[in-house]
Amino acid sequence: MESLVQILLALLLSVIGALYLLGGFRRRRTGEPPLEKGLIPWLGCVLEFRKDTVKFLQRMKAKHGDIFTVQLGGFYFTFITDPQSFGAVVKESRAKLDFTNFADQLVERVFGYGAVEIKHKFFKNLQTTSTKHLMGDGLVVMTQAMMYNLQNLMLHSVGSGNGKVWQESGLFAYSYNIVFRAGYLSLFGNESPKGTGKESVEKAKEIDLQHSNDLFWEFRKYDQLFPNLAYGVLGPRGKMEAERLKRLFWNMLSVQKMKARDNVSGWVSDQQQVRAEHGMQEFMQDRFMFLLLWASQGNTGPSAFWLLLYLMKHPEAMSAVRKEVEEILKEAGQEVKPGGPLIDLSRDMLLKTPILDSAVEETLRLTTAPLLTRGVMEDMTIIMANGQEYKIREGDRVSVFPYLVHIDPEVHPDPLTFKYDRFLNADGSRKTDFYKDGKKLKYYSMPWGAGTTMCPGRFFATNELKQFVFLMLSYFDLELKNPNEEIPSIETRRWGFGSMHPDRDIQFRYRPRI
Numbered sequence: 001m002e003s004l005v006q007i008l009l010a011l012l013l014s015v016i017g018a019l020y021l022l023g024g025f026r027r028r029r030t031g032e033p034p035l036e037k038g039l040i041p042w043l044g045c046v047l048e049f050r051k052d053t054v055k056f057l058q059r060m061k062a063k064h065g066d067i068f069t070v071q072l073g074g075f076y077f078t079f080i081t082d083p084q085s086f087g088a089v090v091k092e093s094r095a096k097l098d099f100t101n102f103a104d105q106l107v108e109r110v111f112g113y114g115a116v117e118i119k120h121k122f123f124k125n126l127q128t129t130s131t132k133h134l135m136g137d138g139l140v141v142m143t144q145a146m147m148y149n150l151q152n153l154m155l156h157s158v159g160s161g162n163g164k165v166w167q168e169s170g171l172f173a174y175s176y177n178i179v180f181r182a183g184y185l186s187l188f189g190n191e192s193p194k195g196t197g198k199e200s201v202e203k204a205k206e207i208d209l210q211h212s213n214d215l216f217w218e219f220r221k222y223d224q225l226f227p228n229l230a231y232g233v234l235g236p237r238g239k240m241e242a243e244r245l246k247r248l249f250w251n252m253l254s255v256q257k258m259k260a261r262d263n264v265s266g267w268v269s270d271q272q273q274v275r276a277e278h279g280m281q282e283f284m285q286d287r288f289m290f291l292l293l294w295a296s297q298g299n300t301g302p303s304a305f306w307l308l309l310y311l312m313k314h315p316e317a318m319s320a321v322r323k324e325v326e327e328i329l330k331e332a333g334q335e336v337k338p339g340g341p342l343i344d345l346s347r348d349m350l351l352k353t354p355i356l357d358s359a360v361e362e363t364l365r366l367t368t369a370p371l372l373t374r375g376v377m378e379d380m381t382i383i384m385a386n387g388q389e390y391k392i393r394e395g396d397r398v399s400v401f402p403y404l405v406h407i408d409p410e411v412h413p414d415p416l417t418f419k420y421d422r423f424l425n426a427d428g429s430r431k432t433d434f435y436k437d438g439k440k441l442k443y444y445s446m447p448w449g450a451g452t453t454m455c456p457g458r459f460f461a462t463n464e465l466k467q468f469v470f471l472m473l474s475y476f477d478l479e480l481k482n483p484n485e486e487i488p489s490i491e492t493r494r495w496g497f498g499s500m501h502p503d504r505d506i507q508f509r510y511r512p513r514i
């Protein structure tokens with residue numbers, strides 16, 4: 001009898017323990033934001049959140065206001081939706097709100113990279129290396145490399161001697177492919193020719209074309225698995241495929257292979273060198289290369305697609321950008337003519353494109369949706385812009401999803417329409433005045449995130465997008481196969497992962513202009 005009581009007691013304790021672990025006992029305390037635990041223990045609201053993050057957060061905002069806490073897969077996330085209050089998150093010290101713990105777990109799961117013990121040193125290194133190689137003078141060098149690789153790829157794709165023959169392709173597949181491969185070759189270097197003769201150089205170019213294309217298609221397979229992998233909900237077959245792909249990338253991008261390549265960018269080689277100097281094992285450095293590939297190539301290709309598509313669907317935008325491109329070429333004394341030299345598009349020329357800049361900013365507003373998350377390191381208070389204070393618990397997470405501001409009609413009137421000049425003032429300068437509740441906003445569009453983790457590749461990425469459009473418009477006539485086809489919708493399962501993908505591709509045609 002006594003042992004039965006003991007068993008029942010143990011059972012009761014386990015149930016209570018499990019309920020505790022599943023968050024069953026959590027109650028909103030005085031001073032805390034409204035709490036939404038969802039109906040399913042532990043999972044909370046994660047299914048609805050993942051199905052369509054935008055719809056879910058809009059529903060929560062309508063129900064609770066500008067701040068609320070939601071249970072998602074065992075964690076409690078406090079969302080702040082008032083853009084005036086974003087500074088309270090992105091500017092908070094790392095002693096209170098830290099991104100590394102959260103990011104490290106994700107990076108370990110997704111890339112197998114786990115060199116956390118010296119992470120702060122490496123993080124600083126990422127920032128200094130990016131400032132040196134992806135901004136200022138470094139960007140002049142990267143622009144040249146990108147120019148060379150983009151033209152090789154674009155002009156190769158129409159072949160030689162075909163005359164003005166139309167080629168047909170999916171616009172997403174084409175844009176992502178070209179921008180990914182050019183970006184990859186510019187950052188990770190080119191095949192080293194085996195000799196000095198013209199033939200060896202041509203052979204090396206051929207290898208670059210083939211290798212970068214193979215890499216792209218493998219990357220796309222990983223890309224498809226990525227959202228479920230990041231949320232830890234891949235099925236067994238998906239897991240096996242993700243493992244296979246990871247190993248393939250570690251191998252294809254290995255430090256040994258990189259050392260045999262020419263023109264490896266300082267951004268890649270400096271970061272590898274710092275890790276080697278700190279004694280990181282080579283297999284871990286190989287994994288880091290994959291992380292760099294992902295960060296640098298996962299977003300720009302999809303954004304290039306949206307930009308070109310919006311221009312093709314909005315003739316007034318296309319003609320304004322085309323006019324700007326033609327004027328810049330003319331001013332630089334360049335012309336695209338049969339048998340003539342290739343375009344030499346410099347960083348300086350790319351600084352004189354206010355209309356294209358606005359079109360890029362507008363594209364990113366409509367199609368970039370990162371979820372910015374910080375781990376709460378100690379019990380703390382968040383002070384909202386209206387002075388209201390909320391207590392947040394250690395171990396929780398705090399998130400900002402700026403896309404809700406991107407599509408807020410008060411901030412950006414008619415928010416779902418592409419307006420190429422939305423970010424232009426009448427005098428041609430960049431427009432930065434956007435308002436909510438009569439107050440000027442600092443955070444009106446955040447495709448690059450904000451604060452210390454703000455995308456360090458943003459200037460290079462913007463340049464890539466501009467180079468891509470500049471060259472496409474200069475070298476090719478372009479048209480949609482069916483000009484009346486609607487712009488595809490956004491694939492909702494990728495909300496939170498940066499540049500969004502379309503839910504289907506759209507066919508287009510291109511042919512050399514001369």
Ligand code: HEM
Nearest residue numbers: 295296299300303370447448449450453454455456457461
């Ligand atoms: C349209 C293209 C791009 C978009 C929309 C984009 C967006 C972002 C966003 C939203 C983040 C996270 C920011 C945060 O958590 O606060 C990020 C991080 C990062 N991006 Fe980009 N990015 C783009 C292109 C690039 C390129 C071309 C590079 C490098 C050449 C790059 C390198 C990185 C790196 C290394 C990080 C991690 C920063 C860290 O951990 O602190 N990105 N990017």
